[in-house]
Amino acid sequence: MTTNEQRQLGRAKNAILAFFERRLSVPKIYIDANWDSHPIDVLAIDRDGVGDVHAVLIMPINLNSDPQANRLRTDEYVRDLVRELDGEFKQRFAQFQEIPAQYKYIATADVSGCGGDPLMGVPHPNFDGAYAQDGIGRIGFLSIEFLPDLDAEVKVVFKPERFRAKIAKLADNYIQQHEPDWQVRA
Numbered sequence: 001m002t003t004n005e006q007r008q009l010g011r012a013k014n015a016i017l018a019f020f021e022r023r024l025s026v027p028k029i030y031i032d033a034n035w036d037s038h039p040i041d042v043l044a045i046d047r048d049g050v051g052d053v054h055a056v057l058i059m060p061i062n063l064n065s066d067p068q069a070n071r072l073r074t075d076e077y078v079r080d081l082v083r084e085l086d087g088e089f090k091q092r093f094a095q096f097q098e099i100p101a102q103y104k105y106i107a108t109a110d111v112s113g114c115g116g117d118p119l120m121g122v123p124h125p126n127f128d129g130a131y132a133q134d135g136i137g138r139i140g141f142l143s144i145e146f147l148p149d150l151d152a153e154v155k156v157v158f159k160p161e162r163f164r165a166k167i168a169k170l171a172d173n174y175i176q177q178h179e180p181d182w183q184v185r186a
Contacts, residue, residue, distance in 0.1 A: 001060075005111040009060055012109035012144045013042055015152035016056050017182055019142070020044040025051065028180040036170060038099045039092070041107075048184070049175040052102040053167060056142070057092060060111040097129065097139075100167045103160045107142040130158075137163030 001009070013031050020027050024046045033043035035055065042056040096104065130139045140160025145153045 001111070005060065005062070008109065008111035008146065009058065011146065011152055012058050012060075012107065012111070015109075015144050015154050016042040016058070016107060016142070018151070019154040020054060021182060024054070026184045027051075027182075028175055029182040030178060031181045033178070035174065036100055038095050040096075040099070043101075045171050045175060049171060050168075052162075053100070053165065053171060054103040054105070055096070055099055055101040056105045056107055057096045058107045058109055058144075061108055062111060093129070100165045100170060102162050102165050102167075103140065104137070104163065105140045105142050105160055107144055107154070109144040110146060132163055134164070137161055 017029050017031065020029055020042070024044060026048045027044045027046050028049050030043040030045075031041070033040045035043050035053075040055045041058040044054040046052050046054070093106075096106075131137065138158075138161040141157040143155045143157050145155065147153055
């Protein structure tokens with residue numbers, strides 16, 4: 001990954017952090033978390049560490065300045081993601097499906113710096129990989145768009161549905177052992 005792509009990925013993580021900061025009550029937010037031995041790009045534990053756990057996996061996409069080419073390329077990329085899931089992202093997605101969290105999200109982000117909207121590449125919410133095996137819980141999808149001279153914008157494409165997760169002890173241990181990247185301070 002180039003320096004610019006790494007920078008854009010960092011901006012995407014900060015955009016997700018700000019998204020949770022606005023949406024959750026009193027979150028503790030962690031960037032590049034190791035949650036239950038799984039790498040998570042952004043992890044948020046609501047209600048000062050005793051509420052629901054929200055986990056985000058960011059899918060970096062390289063767009064270019066041609067919108068039509070981007071649409072075709074992004075559609076193909078996501079089709080591969082949903083149907084075949086190869087390489088490093090396949091492994092991360094498989095692990096992501098198994099992580100203990102009440103809410104899970106996949107976020108698409110253009111890391112090329114072209115300022116494109118990766119929204120067009122997000123799959124339909126009813127693909128099999130989005131649901132828990134028992135049917136209780138669906139992965140949500142977010143799109144991160146980098147606007148010229150503005151902050152990154154996070155769009156909720158499909159809301160997540162709550163997964164079963166009995167993780168109170170895991171969350172308690174995690175917040176005791178890790179310093180959040182962002183939290184409300186009194």
